[in-house]
Amino acid sequence: MRDKIIQAQNVSFQYEDGAAPAVDDITFTVDRGEFLAVLGRNGSGKSTLAKLLNALLLPTAGELTVDGLRAVTEDDCYEVRKSCGMVFQNPDNQIVTTIVEEDCAFGLENLGTPPEEIRWRVKAALSDVGMSEYAEASPSMLSGGQKQRVAVAGVLAMRPKIIVFDESTAMLDPIGRRDIFAIAQRLNKEEGITVVWITHFMEEAALADRVIVMDAGKIALEGTPKQVFSQTDRVLALGLDVPGMMKLADRLRKAGLPLKEGVMTVNEMVVELCRLK
Amino acid sequence: MLKNITLGQYFPGNSLIHRLDPRTKLLATIALIAIVFVAQGFSGFLLLAGFVVACAASTGIHLKFLVRGLKPLMFIILFTFILNLFFQTGGTVLISIWIIRITSNGLRMAGFMAARLILLVLSSQLLTLTTSPIALTDGLETLFRPLQVIGFPAHEIAMMMSIALRFIPTLMDEADKIMKAQKARGADFETGGLIARAKAMVPLLVPLFVGAFRRAEELALAMDARCYRGGKGRTRMKQLKFQGIDGLAALVIAALLAAVILLNRLNLF
Numbered sequence: 362m363r364d365k366i367i368q369a370q371n372v373s374f375q376y377e378d379g380a381a382p383a384v385d386d387i388t389f390t391v392d393r394g395e396f397l398a399v400l401g402r403n404g405s406g407k408s409t410l411a412k413l414l415n416a417l418l419l420p421t422a423g424e425l426t427v428d429g430l431r432a433v434t435e436d437d438c439y440e441v442r443k444s445c446g447m448v449f450q451n452p453d454n455q456i457v458t459t460i461v462e463e464d465c466a467f468g469l470e471n472l473g474t475p476p477e478e479i480r481w482r483v484k485a486a487l488s489d490v491g492m493s494e495y496a497e498a499s500p501s502m503l504s505g506g507q508k509q510r511v512a513v514a515g516v517l518a519m520r521p522k523i524i525v526f527d528e529s530t531a532m533l534d535p536i537g538r539r540d541i542f543a544i545a546q547r548l549n550k551e552e553g554i555t556v557v558w559i560t561h562f563m564e565e566a567a568l569a570d571r572v573i574v575m576d577a578g579k580i581a582l583e584g585t586p587k588q589v590f591s592q593t594d595r596v597l598a599l600g601l602d603v604p605g606m607m608k609l610a611d612r613l614r615k616a617g618l619p620l621k622e623g624v625m626t627v628n629e630m631v632v633e634l635c636r637l638k
Numbered sequence: 639m640l641k642n643i644t645l646g647q648y649f650p651g652n653s654l655i656h657r658l659d660p661r662t663k664l665l666a667t668i669a670l671i672a673i674v675f676v677a678q679g680f681s682g683f684l685l686l687a688g689f690v691v692a693c694a695a696s697t698g699i700h701l702k703f704l705v706r707g708l709k710p711l712m713f714i715i716l717f718t719f720i721l722n723l724f725f726q727t728g729g730t731v732l733i734s735i736w737i738i739r740i741t742s743n744g745l746r747m748a749g750f751m752a753a754r755l756i757l758l759v760l761s762s763q764l765l766t767l768t769t770s771p772i773a774l775t776d777g778l779e780t781l782f783r784p785l786q787v788i789g790f791p792a793h794e795i796a797m798m799m800s801i802a803l804r805f806i807p808t809l810m811d812e813a814d815k816i817m818k819a820q821k822a823r824g825a826d827f828e829t830g831g832l833i834a835r836a837k838a839m840v841p842l843l844v845p846l847f848v849g850a851f852r853r854a855e856e857l858a859l860a861m862d863a864r865c866y867r868g869g870k871g872r873t874r875m876k877q878l879k880f881q882g883i884d885g886l887a888a889l890v891i892a893a894l895l896a897a898v899i900l901l902n903r904l905n906l907f
Protein backbone atom coordinates (compact mmCIF):
# COMPACT_ATOMS: atom_id res chain seq x y z
CA MET A 362 0.00 0.00 0.00
CA ARG A 363 1.25 3.44 -0.89
CA ASP A 364 1.91 6.08 1.69
CA LYS A 365 -1.20 8.19 2.32
CA ILE A 366 -0.22 11.83 2.60
CA ILE A 367 -3.77 13.06 3.20
CA GLN A 368 -6.29 11.09 5.21
CA ALA A 369 -9.79 12.45 5.77
CA GLN A 370 -12.11 10.48 8.03
CA ASN A 371 -15.73 11.69 8.20
CA VAL A 372 -14.62 15.31 7.87
CA SER A 373 -17.30 17.98 8.04
CA PHE A 374 -17.18 21.74 8.06
CA GLN A 375 -19.93 24.22 8.84
CA TYR A 376 -19.37 27.95 8.39
CA GLU A 377 -22.17 28.77 10.82
CA ASP A 378 -24.10 26.75 13.36
CA GLY A 379 -27.30 25.54 11.82
CA ALA A 380 -26.20 26.26 8.27
CA ALA A 381 -25.91 23.36 5.83
CA PRO A 382 -22.38 21.97 6.09
CA ALA A 383 -20.15 23.17 3.24
CA VAL A 384 -18.19 19.92 3.55
CA ASP A 385 -20.37 17.09 4.70
CA ASP A 386 -18.95 13.95 6.27
CA ILE A 387 -16.39 13.08 3.63
CA THR A 388 -13.83 10.30 3.78
CA PHE A 389 -10.98 9.98 1.30
CA THR A 390 -7.24 9.63 1.05
CA VAL A 391 -4.55 10.99 -1.23
CA ASP A 392 -1.38 9.06 -2.02
CA ARG A 393 2.01 10.66 -1.71
CA GLY A 394 3.01 11.86 -5.20
CA GLU A 395 -0.49 11.65 -6.60
CA PHE A 396 -2.11 14.17 -8.94
CA LEU A 397 -5.68 14.46 -7.72
CA ALA A 398 -8.26 16.57 -9.55
CA VAL A 399 -11.30 17.87 -7.68
CA LEU A 400 -14.36 18.83 -9.69
CA GLY A 401 -17.80 20.06 -8.75
CA ARG A 402 -20.24 22.84 -9.52
CA ASN A 403 -20.03 26.26 -7.85
CA GLY A 404 -20.79 26.06 -4.15
CA SER A 405 -20.20 22.33 -3.95
CA GLY A 406 -17.54 22.83 -1.25
CA LYS A 407 -14.29 22.59 -3.20
CA SER A 408 -12.72 25.75 -1.80
CA THR A 409 -13.81 24.83 1.70
CA LEU A 410 -12.12 21.46 1.29
CA ALA A 411 -8.96 23.21 0.04
CA LYS A 412 -8.90 25.47 3.09
CA LEU A 413 -9.33 22.47 5.36
CA LEU A 414 -6.29 20.79 3.79
CA ASN A 415 -4.28 23.95 4.38
CA ALA A 416 -5.54 24.37 7.98
CA LEU A 417 -7.00 27.76 7.08
CA LEU A 418 -10.17 26.16 8.38
CA LEU A 419 -10.36 23.38 10.95
CA PRO A 420 -12.89 20.54 10.59
CA THR A 421 -15.97 20.96 12.76
CA ALA A 422 -16.23 17.17 12.89
CA GLY A 423 -14.08 14.23 11.83
CA GLU A 424 -10.37 13.74 11.54
CA LEU A 425 -8.05 15.16 8.94
CA THR A 426 -4.38 14.20 8.80
CA VAL A 427 -2.08 16.03 6.40
CA ASP A 428 1.46 14.72 6.07
CA GLY A 429 1.16 13.00 9.42
CA LEU A 430 -0.06 16.16 11.16
CA ARG A 431 -3.42 16.83 12.74
CA ALA A 432 -4.01 20.54 13.18
CA VAL A 433 -5.23 21.18 16.70
CA THR A 434 -3.22 24.05 18.14
CA GLU A 435 -2.21 27.18 16.28
CA ASP A 436 1.36 25.92 15.96
CA ASP A 437 0.10 22.75 14.27
CA CYS A 438 -1.67 24.95 11.75
CA TYR A 439 1.61 26.58 10.75
CA GLU A 440 3.24 23.16 10.39
CA VAL A 441 0.40 22.01 8.14
CA ARG A 442 0.62 25.20 6.06
CA LYS A 443 4.32 24.62 5.68
CA SER A 444 3.87 21.19 4.19
CA CYS A 445 0.69 22.00 2.27
CA GLY A 446 0.95 25.14 0.15
CA MET A 447 -1.93 26.76 -1.64
CA VAL A 448 -2.31 28.71 -4.87
CA PHE A 449 -5.54 30.67 -5.08
CA GLN A 450 -7.72 31.71 -7.98
CA ASN A 451 -7.10 35.43 -8.31
CA PRO A 452 -3.45 36.14 -9.09
CA ASP A 453 -3.86 39.77 -8.02
CA ASN A 454 -5.01 39.02 -4.52
CA GLN A 455 -2.26 36.71 -3.35
CA ILE A 456 0.84 38.74 -4.14
CA VAL A 457 1.82 40.70 -1.07
CA THR A 458 4.76 42.88 -2.02
CA THR A 459 5.81 45.26 -4.78
CA ILE A 460 8.77 43.23 -6.05
CA VAL A 461 8.54 39.72 -7.47
CA GLU A 462 11.46 38.20 -5.55
CA GLU A 463 10.33 39.76 -2.28
CA ASP A 464 6.97 38.17 -2.75
CA CYS A 465 8.57 34.78 -3.25
CA ALA A 466 10.51 35.37 -0.06
CA PHE A 467 7.40 36.24 1.94
CA GLY A 468 6.61 32.72 3.17
CA LEU A 469 10.21 31.96 4.10
CA GLU A 470 10.51 35.29 5.91
CA ASN A 471 7.46 34.36 7.93
CA LEU A 472 9.10 31.07 8.88
CA GLY A 473 12.18 32.91 10.12
CA THR A 474 14.52 31.35 7.56
CA PRO A 475 18.05 32.89 7.52
CA PRO A 476 18.44 35.59 4.79
CA GLU A 477 21.13 33.69 2.84
CA GLU A 478 18.99 30.60 2.59
CA ILE A 479 15.93 32.63 1.58
CA ARG A 480 18.00 34.22 -1.17
CA TRP A 481 19.00 30.99 -2.88
CA ARG A 482 15.70 29.21 -2.32
CA VAL A 483 13.84 32.13 -3.91
CA LYS A 484 16.26 32.04 -6.81
CA ALA A 485 15.69 28.33 -7.30
CA ALA A 486 11.92 28.67 -7.03
CA LEU A 487 11.79 31.49 -9.56
CA SER A 488 13.89 29.58 -12.04
CA ASP A 489 11.69 26.53 -11.47
CA VAL A 490 8.68 28.45 -12.78
CA GLY A 491 10.67 30.29 -15.46
CA MET A 492 10.42 33.73 -13.88
CA SER A 493 14.08 34.37 -13.06
CA GLU A 494 14.36 37.33 -15.39
CA TYR A 495 11.45 39.04 -13.63
CA ALA A 496 12.97 38.75 -10.14
CA GLU A 497 13.19 42.51 -9.70
CA ALA A 498 10.04 43.41 -11.62
CA SER A 499 6.90 44.85 -10.14
CA PRO A 500 4.01 42.35 -10.10
CA SER A 501 1.64 44.98 -11.46
CA MET A 502 3.59 44.85 -14.74
CA LEU A 503 3.08 41.09 -15.21
CA SER A 504 0.35 39.21 -17.06
CA GLY A 505 -2.11 37.07 -15.13
CA GLY A 506 -0.25 33.89 -16.03
CA GLN A 507 3.06 35.37 -14.93
CA LYS A 508 1.56 36.55 -11.64
CA GLN A 509 0.23 33.08 -11.06
CA ARG A 510 3.69 31.65 -11.73
CA VAL A 511 5.07 34.03 -9.13
CA ALA A 512 2.43 32.78 -6.70
CA VAL A 513 3.50 29.20 -7.42
CA ALA A 514 7.14 30.16 -6.84
CA GLY A 515 6.19 31.75 -3.52
CA VAL A 516 4.67 28.47 -2.41
CA LEU A 517 7.45 26.40 -3.93
CA ALA A 518 10.16 28.31 -2.06
CA MET A 519 8.65 26.97 1.17
CA ARG A 520 9.30 23.41 -0.07
CA PRO A 521 5.83 22.02 0.51
CA LYS A 522 5.04 18.33 0.06
CA ILE A 523 1.55 19.11 -1.20
CA ILE A 524 0.31 22.02 -3.29
CA VAL A 525 -3.41 22.73 -3.53
CA PHE A 526 -4.41 24.75 -6.60
CA ASP A 527 -7.87 26.22 -6.06
CA GLU A 528 -9.06 27.03 -9.58
CA SER A 529 -5.72 28.69 -10.17
CA THR A 530 -6.24 28.72 -13.94
CA ALA A 531 -9.81 30.01 -13.92
CA MET A 532 -8.88 33.66 -14.49
CA LEU A 533 -6.09 33.06 -17.00
CA ASP A 534 -6.00 33.18 -20.76
CA PRO A 535 -5.52 29.85 -22.57
CA ILE A 536 -1.73 30.24 -22.71
CA GLY A 537 -1.42 31.14 -19.03
CA ARG A 538 -3.73 28.27 -18.17
CA ARG A 539 -1.66 25.76 -20.08
CA ASP A 540 1.52 27.13 -18.50
CA ILE A 541 0.34 26.79 -14.93
CA PHE A 542 -1.09 23.34 -15.53
CA ALA A 543 2.16 22.22 -17.14
CA ILE A 544 4.13 23.56 -14.16
CA ALA A 545 1.88 21.69 -11.74
CA GLN A 546 2.30 18.50 -13.75
CA ARG A 547 6.05 18.87 -13.86
CA LEU A 548 6.33 19.54 -10.13
CA ASN A 549 4.26 16.44 -9.59
CA LYS A 550 6.22 14.18 -11.95
CA GLU A 551 9.74 15.45 -11.40
CA GLU A 552 9.78 16.69 -7.84
CA GLY A 553 7.25 14.28 -6.45
CA ILE A 554 5.03 17.00 -5.02
CA THR A 555 1.50 15.83 -4.36
CA VAL A 556 -0.96 18.03 -6.26
CA VAL A 557 -4.60 18.65 -5.46
CA TRP A 558 -5.94 20.36 -8.56
CA ILE A 559 -9.35 21.99 -8.19
CA THR A 560 -10.74 22.96 -11.56
CA HIS A 561 -13.67 23.54 -13.86
CA PHE A 562 -11.81 22.35 -16.91
CA MET A 563 -12.50 18.73 -17.76
CA GLU A 564 -9.52 18.55 -20.10
CA GLU A 565 -7.26 19.21 -17.11
CA ALA A 566 -9.04 16.71 -14.90
CA ALA A 567 -8.72 14.09 -17.65
CA LEU A 568 -4.95 14.20 -17.20
CA ALA A 569 -5.01 13.63 -13.43
CA ASP A 570 -4.23 10.33 -11.73
CA ARG A 571 -7.56 10.37 -10.00
CA VAL A 572 -10.69 12.53 -9.92
CA ILE A 573 -13.06 13.40 -7.10
CA VAL A 574 -16.37 15.04 -7.98
CA MET A 575 -18.02 16.96 -5.19
CA ASP A 576 -21.67 17.81 -4.88
CA ALA A 577 -23.34 19.60 -1.97
CA GLY A 578 -20.35 19.01 0.28
CA LYS A 579 -20.17 15.29 -0.41
CA ILE A 580 -18.06 13.19 -2.71
CA ALA A 581 -20.40 12.20 -5.52
CA LEU A 582 -17.97 10.33 -7.74
CA GLU A 583 -14.44 9.11 -7.33
CA GLY A 584 -12.03 7.18 -9.51
CA THR A 585 -9.63 7.42 -12.40
CA PRO A 586 -10.63 9.99 -15.05
CA LYS A 587 -11.73 7.15 -17.32
CA GLN A 588 -13.93 5.61 -14.64
CA VAL A 589 -15.49 8.94 -13.76
CA PHE A 590 -16.03 10.40 -17.21
CA SER A 591 -17.38 7.20 -18.70
CA GLN A 592 -20.42 7.74 -16.46
CA THR A 593 -21.40 10.56 -18.81
CA ASP A 594 -24.98 10.90 -17.60
CA ARG A 595 -24.05 11.14 -13.95
CA VAL A 596 -21.29 13.62 -14.64
CA LEU A 597 -23.71 15.80 -16.60
CA ALA A 598 -26.28 15.51 -13.81
CA LEU A 599 -23.67 16.83 -11.38
CA GLY A 600 -23.51 20.05 -13.35
CA LEU A 601 -20.26 19.20 -15.11
CA ASP A 602 -19.20 18.56 -18.63
CA VAL A 603 -17.16 15.65 -19.89
CA PRO A 604 -14.03 16.12 -22.01
CA GLY A 605 -14.87 16.85 -25.65
CA MET A 606 -13.37 13.62 -27.02
CA MET A 607 -15.37 11.64 -24.51
CA LYS A 608 -18.57 13.26 -25.70
CA LEU A 609 -17.63 12.57 -29.30
CA ALA A 610 -16.84 8.95 -28.48
CA ASP A 611 -20.19 8.65 -26.72
CA ARG A 612 -22.05 9.98 -29.74
CA LEU A 613 -20.11 7.78 -32.17
CA ARG A 614 -20.90 4.80 -30.00
CA LYS A 615 -24.59 5.71 -29.98
CA ALA A 616 -24.37 6.01 -33.76
CA GLY A 617 -23.19 2.43 -33.89
CA LEU A 618 -19.39 2.61 -33.98
CA PRO A 619 -17.88 0.02 -31.63
CA LEU A 620 -15.42 2.37 -29.88
CA LYS A 621 -13.97 1.06 -26.67
CA GLU A 622 -14.74 2.77 -23.37
CA GLY A 623 -12.59 5.52 -21.95
CA VAL A 624 -11.42 7.45 -24.99
CA MET A 625 -10.49 10.84 -23.56
CA THR A 626 -7.76 12.53 -25.52
CA VAL A 627 -7.36 13.35 -29.19
CA ASN A 628 -4.52 10.83 -29.42
CA GLU A 629 -6.59 8.02 -28.01
CA MET A 630 -9.39 8.91 -30.40
CA VAL A 631 -7.04 8.77 -33.35
CA VAL A 632 -5.73 5.37 -32.26
CA GLU A 633 -9.27 4.04 -31.80
CA LEU A 634 -10.50 5.31 -35.15
CA CYS A 635 -7.47 3.86 -36.94
CA ARG A 636 -8.09 0.52 -35.25
CA LEU A 637 -11.65 0.50 -36.64
CA LYS A 638 -10.61 1.19 -40.20
CA MET B 639 -7.49 60.82 -15.82
CA LEU B 640 -6.29 58.36 -13.21
CA LYS B 641 -3.12 57.60 -15.09
CA ASN B 642 -1.36 60.79 -14.08
CA ILE B 643 -1.52 60.11 -10.36
CA THR B 644 1.98 58.92 -9.59
CA LEU B 645 3.02 57.18 -6.45
CA GLY B 646 5.39 59.24 -4.42
CA GLN B 647 7.88 60.91 -6.71
CA TYR B 648 10.75 58.50 -6.81
CA PHE B 649 13.18 58.89 -9.68
CA PRO B 650 15.09 55.65 -10.16
CA GLY B 651 18.79 56.13 -10.53
CA ASN B 652 22.16 54.80 -9.52
CA SER B 653 23.90 57.85 -8.08
CA LEU B 654 25.81 57.86 -4.82
CA ILE B 655 22.78 59.28 -3.01
CA HIS B 656 20.47 56.73 -4.60
CA ARG B 657 22.71 53.98 -3.31
CA LEU B 658 22.79 55.17 0.28
CA ASP B 659 21.03 53.01 2.84
CA PRO B 660 17.47 54.33 3.34
CA ARG B 661 18.17 54.61 7.07
CA THR B 662 21.14 56.84 6.33
CA LYS B 663 19.03 59.00 4.10
CA LEU B 664 16.25 59.26 6.68
CA LEU B 665 18.67 60.16 9.47
CA ALA B 666 20.61 62.54 7.25
CA THR B 667 17.41 64.30 6.27
CA ILE B 668 16.44 64.68 9.92
CA ALA B 669 19.93 65.99 10.64
CA LEU B 670 19.72 68.38 7.71
CA ILE B 671 16.40 69.72 9.00
CA ALA B 672 17.99 70.24 12.41
CA ILE B 673 20.94 72.05 10.82
CA VAL B 674 18.50 74.36 9.00
CA PHE B 675 17.31 75.41 12.47
CA VAL B 676 20.84 75.77 13.76
CA ALA B 677 21.75 78.26 11.03
CA GLN B 678 21.37 81.83 12.26
CA GLY B 679 22.29 83.84 9.23
CA PHE B 680 21.91 84.02 5.48
CA SER B 681 25.46 82.83 4.98
CA GLY B 682 24.46 79.54 6.59
CA PHE B 683 21.33 79.31 4.46
CA LEU B 684 23.33 79.98 1.36
CA LEU B 685 25.72 77.16 2.25
CA LEU B 686 22.82 74.76 2.92
CA ALA B 687 21.03 75.71 -0.28
CA GLY B 688 24.27 75.16 -2.15
CA PHE B 689 24.61 71.76 -0.51
CA VAL B 690 21.05 70.64 -1.36
CA VAL B 691 21.34 71.82 -4.94
CA ALA B 692 24.73 70.12 -5.33
CA CYS B 693 23.28 66.88 -3.94
CA ALA B 694 20.33 67.08 -6.34
CA ALA B 695 22.66 67.82 -9.25
CA SER B 696 24.79 64.79 -8.37
CA THR B 697 21.74 62.49 -8.64
CA GLY B 698 21.02 63.57 -12.20
CA ILE B 699 17.51 64.64 -11.24
CA HIS B 700 16.47 67.83 -12.96
CA LEU B 701 16.29 70.81 -10.61
CA LYS B 702 12.75 71.57 -11.69
CA PHE B 703 11.57 68.41 -9.90
CA LEU B 704 13.26 69.60 -6.73
CA VAL B 705 11.58 72.97 -7.04
CA ARG B 706 8.24 71.49 -7.97
CA GLY B 707 7.81 70.33 -4.38
CA LEU B 708 7.63 73.98 -3.34
CA LYS B 709 4.49 74.66 -5.34
CA PRO B 710 1.91 73.24 -2.95
CA LEU B 711 3.61 75.11 -0.09
CA MET B 712 4.02 78.40 -1.95
CA PHE B 713 0.98 79.86 -0.19
CA ILE B 714 2.28 79.08 3.29
CA ILE B 715 5.73 80.40 2.46
CA LEU B 716 4.28 83.61 1.05
CA PHE B 717 1.93 83.97 4.01
CA THR B 718 4.71 83.70 6.59
CA PHE B 719 6.84 86.05 4.53
CA ILE B 720 4.16 88.74 4.44
CA LEU B 721 3.21 88.24 8.07
CA ASN B 722 6.80 88.74 9.18
CA LEU B 723 7.33 91.60 6.79
CA PHE B 724 4.43 93.62 8.15
CA PHE B 725 4.40 92.73 11.81
CA GLN B 726 8.02 92.58 12.83
CA THR B 727 9.18 95.82 14.37
CA GLY B 728 12.58 97.22 15.18
CA GLY B 729 15.53 98.34 13.10
CA THR B 730 15.32 101.17 10.65
CA VAL B 731 12.06 101.93 8.93
CA LEU B 732 12.39 101.30 5.22
CA ILE B 733 8.92 102.07 3.91
CA SER B 734 6.03 103.67 5.68
CA ILE B 735 2.72 104.08 3.88
CA TRP B 736 -0.45 104.74 5.87
CA ILE B 737 -0.40 102.13 8.70
CA ILE B 738 1.99 99.81 6.93
CA ARG B 739 5.58 100.05 8.06
CA ILE B 740 8.25 97.81 6.75
CA THR B 741 11.34 97.76 8.89
CA SER B 742 14.77 96.36 8.20
CA ASN B 743 14.20 93.82 10.97
CA GLY B 744 10.93 92.77 9.40
CA LEU B 745 12.51 92.29 6.01
CA ARG B 746 15.32 90.29 7.50
CA MET B 747 12.99 88.11 9.55
CA ALA B 748 10.65 87.52 6.60
CA GLY B 749 13.52 86.45 4.38
CA PHE B 750 14.82 84.30 7.20
CA MET B 751 11.59 82.36 7.67
CA ALA B 752 11.01 81.94 3.95
CA ALA B 753 14.55 80.64 3.46
CA ARG B 754 14.08 78.17 6.30
CA LEU B 755 10.81 76.83 4.93
CA ILE B 756 12.21 76.51 1.43
CA LEU B 757 15.25 74.62 2.71
CA LEU B 758 13.09 72.26 4.76
CA VAL B 759 10.99 71.42 1.73
CA LEU B 760 13.99 70.96 -0.55
CA SER B 761 15.73 68.65 1.94
CA SER B 762 12.75 66.35 2.23
CA GLN B 763 12.26 66.49 -1.54
CA LEU B 764 15.78 65.18 -1.93
CA LEU B 765 14.88 62.19 0.23
CA THR B 766 11.68 61.24 -1.56
CA LEU B 767 13.12 61.82 -5.02
CA THR B 768 16.00 59.43 -4.47
CA THR B 769 14.42 56.74 -2.29
CA SER B 770 11.75 54.29 -3.49
CA PRO B 771 8.67 54.15 -1.27
CA ILE B 772 9.40 50.54 -0.43
CA ALA B 773 12.97 51.33 0.62
CA LEU B 774 11.63 54.16 2.75
CA THR B 775 9.20 51.75 4.38
CA ASP B 776 11.99 49.26 5.08
CA GLY B 777 14.18 52.02 6.49
CA LEU B 778 11.43 53.32 8.74
CA GLU B 779 10.64 49.83 9.98
CA THR B 780 14.24 49.15 10.92
CA LEU B 781 14.69 52.54 12.54
CA PHE B 782 11.54 52.18 14.62
CA ARG B 783 12.11 48.54 15.50
CA PRO B 784 13.68 49.34 18.89
CA LEU B 785 10.43 51.07 19.82
CA GLN B 786 8.60 47.76 19.52
CA VAL B 787 9.61 46.93 23.09
CA ILE B 788 7.33 49.72 24.27
CA GLY B 789 4.53 48.43 22.05
CA PHE B 790 5.01 50.62 18.97
CA PRO B 791 3.68 48.56 16.01
CA ALA B 792 6.63 49.23 13.69
CA HIS B 793 6.26 46.00 11.71
CA GLU B 794 2.49 46.32 11.33
CA ILE B 795 2.71 49.90 10.11
CA ALA B 796 5.43 48.99 7.61
CA MET B 797 3.43 45.99 6.39
CA MET B 798 0.37 48.19 5.93
CA MET B 799 2.36 50.74 4.00
CA SER B 800 3.88 48.16 1.70
CA ILE B 801 0.53 46.47 1.04
CA ALA B 802 -0.93 49.87 0.24
CA LEU B 803 1.93 50.45 -2.19
CA ARG B 804 1.34 47.05 -3.74
CA PHE B 805 -2.40 47.57 -4.22
CA ILE B 806 -2.59 51.20 -5.30
CA PRO B 807 -1.79 50.36 -8.96
CA THR B 808 -4.27 47.45 -8.87
CA LEU B 809 -7.03 49.63 -7.48
CA MET B 810 -6.22 52.38 -9.98
CA ASP B 811 -6.63 49.89 -12.80
CA GLU B 812 -9.89 48.74 -11.33
CA ALA B 813 -11.17 52.31 -10.92
CA ASP B 814 -10.25 52.95 -14.53
CA LYS B 815 -12.16 49.88 -15.67
CA ILE B 816 -15.24 50.74 -13.63
CA MET B 817 -15.11 54.29 -14.94
CA LYS B 818 -14.98 53.11 -18.53
CA ALA B 819 -17.85 50.73 -17.87
CA GLN B 820 -19.93 53.53 -16.34
CA LYS B 821 -19.04 55.89 -19.16
CA ALA B 822 -20.15 53.30 -21.68
CA ARG B 823 -23.50 53.41 -19.92
CA GLY B 824 -23.61 57.19 -20.26
CA ALA B 825 -22.12 58.31 -16.95
CA ASP B 826 -20.49 61.72 -17.02
CA PHE B 827 -17.51 62.32 -14.74
CA GLU B 828 -16.10 65.43 -16.33
CA THR B 829 -18.73 68.13 -16.69
CA GLY B 830 -20.91 69.93 -14.16
CA GLY B 831 -20.14 71.67 -10.92
CA LEU B 832 -18.26 70.31 -7.99
CA ILE B 833 -21.35 68.71 -6.44
CA ALA B 834 -22.51 67.17 -9.70
CA ARG B 835 -19.06 65.68 -10.22
CA ALA B 836 -18.85 64.42 -6.67
CA LYS B 837 -22.23 62.76 -7.14
CA ALA B 838 -21.04 61.15 -10.36
CA MET B 839 -18.20 59.56 -8.38
CA VAL B 840 -20.55 57.60 -6.11
CA PRO B 841 -21.27 54.82 -8.61
CA LEU B 842 -17.50 54.59 -9.10
CA LEU B 843 -16.56 54.47 -5.44
CA VAL B 844 -19.13 51.94 -4.29
CA PRO B 845 -17.95 49.05 -6.51
CA LEU B 846 -14.36 50.11 -5.89
CA PHE B 847 -14.78 49.80 -2.13
CA VAL B 848 -16.68 46.55 -2.36
CA GLY B 849 -13.91 45.21 -4.56
CA ALA B 850 -11.23 46.45 -2.20
CA PHE B 851 -12.80 44.68 0.76
CA ARG B 852 -13.06 41.43 -1.17
CA ARG B 853 -9.43 41.76 -2.16
CA ALA B 854 -8.38 42.48 1.40
CA GLU B 855 -10.14 39.36 2.59
CA GLU B 856 -8.52 37.16 -0.03
CA LEU B 857 -5.11 38.69 0.58
CA ALA B 858 -5.39 38.05 4.30
CA LEU B 859 -6.17 34.42 3.54
CA ALA B 860 -3.24 34.13 1.14
CA MET B 861 -0.94 35.64 3.77
CA ASP B 862 -2.22 33.17 6.37
CA ALA B 863 -1.66 30.33 3.94
CA ARG B 864 1.99 31.35 3.74
CA CYS B 865 2.36 31.23 7.51
CA TYR B 866 2.19 34.96 8.17
CA ARG B 867 1.86 35.63 11.89
CA GLY B 868 2.97 39.19 12.41
CA GLY B 869 6.49 40.46 12.88
CA LYS B 870 7.52 38.04 15.60
CA GLY B 871 10.25 35.62 14.56
CA ARG B 872 10.18 37.01 11.04
CA THR B 873 13.39 37.45 9.05
CA ARG B 874 13.96 39.48 5.89
CA MET B 875 15.64 38.35 2.70
CA LYS B 876 16.99 41.80 1.97
CA GLN B 877 19.00 42.99 4.93
CA LEU B 878 19.78 46.65 5.12
CA LYS B 879 23.54 47.06 5.38
CA PHE B 880 25.53 50.19 6.11
CA GLN B 881 28.43 50.60 3.69
CA GLY B 882 31.37 52.89 3.20
CA ILE B 883 29.27 55.56 1.48
CA ASP B 884 26.98 55.68 4.51
CA GLY B 885 29.93 56.56 6.74
CA LEU B 886 30.97 59.14 4.19
CA ALA B 887 27.47 60.65 4.28
CA ALA B 888 27.68 60.88 8.07
CA LEU B 889 30.99 62.71 7.78
CA VAL B 890 29.61 65.12 5.19
CA ILE B 891 26.63 65.92 7.42
CA ALA B 892 28.93 66.45 10.42
CA ALA B 893 31.13 68.77 8.35
CA LEU B 894 28.06 70.67 7.23
CA LEU B 895 26.97 71.14 10.84
CA ALA B 896 30.45 72.35 11.79
CA ALA B 897 30.50 74.80 8.89
CA VAL B 898 27.11 76.21 9.80
CA ILE B 899 28.15 76.68 13.44
CA LEU B 900 31.33 78.38 12.26
CA LEU B 901 29.34 80.71 10.01
CA ASN B 902 27.07 81.53 12.96
CA ARG B 903 30.13 82.49 15.00
CA LEU B 904 31.65 84.60 12.25
CA ASN B 905 28.33 86.42 12.02
CA LEU B 906 29.00 87.49 8.45
CA PHE B 907 25.49 88.27 7.21
Ligand SMILES: Nc1ncnc2c1ncn2[C@@H]1O[C@H](COP(=O)(O)OP(=O)(O)O)[C@@H](O)[C@H]1O
Nearest residue numbers: 376377383401402403404405406407408409410
Ligand atom coordinates in the same frame (compact mmCIF):
# COMPACT_ATOMS: atom_id res chain seq x y z
N1 LIG C 1 -16.96 32.43 4.29
C1 LIG C 1 -18.11 31.77 4.17
N2 LIG C 1 -19.10 31.94 5.09
C2 LIG C 1 -20.27 31.27 4.97
N3 LIG C 1 -20.53 30.40 4.00
C3 LIG C 1 -19.61 30.16 3.08
C4 LIG C 1 -18.34 30.84 3.12
N4 LIG C 1 -17.59 30.43 2.07
C5 LIG C 1 -18.35 29.53 1.41
N5 LIG C 1 -19.55 29.37 2.00
C6 LIG C 1 -20.60 28.45 1.57
O1 LIG C 1 -20.10 27.15 1.56
C7 LIG C 1 -20.53 26.43 0.43
C8 LIG C 1 -19.33 25.89 -0.33
O2 LIG C 1 -18.58 26.97 -0.86
P1 LIG C 1 -17.17 26.77 -1.55
O3 LIG C 1 -16.37 25.85 -0.74
O4 LIG C 1 -16.62 28.12 -1.81
O5 LIG C 1 -17.59 26.07 -2.91
P2 LIG C 1 -16.81 25.98 -4.31
O6 LIG C 1 -15.41 26.36 -4.11
O7 LIG C 1 -16.99 24.57 -4.72
O8 LIG C 1 -17.53 26.91 -5.24
C9 LIG C 1 -21.37 27.37 -0.40
O9 LIG C 1 -22.73 27.09 -0.15
C10 LIG C 1 -21.02 28.72 0.14
O10 LIG C 1 -22.13 29.57 0.08
Ligand SMILES: [Mg+2]
Nearest residue numbers: 407408409528
Ligand atom coordinates in the same frame (compact mmCIF):
# COMPACT_ATOMS: atom_id res chain seq x y z
MG1 LIG D 1 -14.21 27.86 -5.04
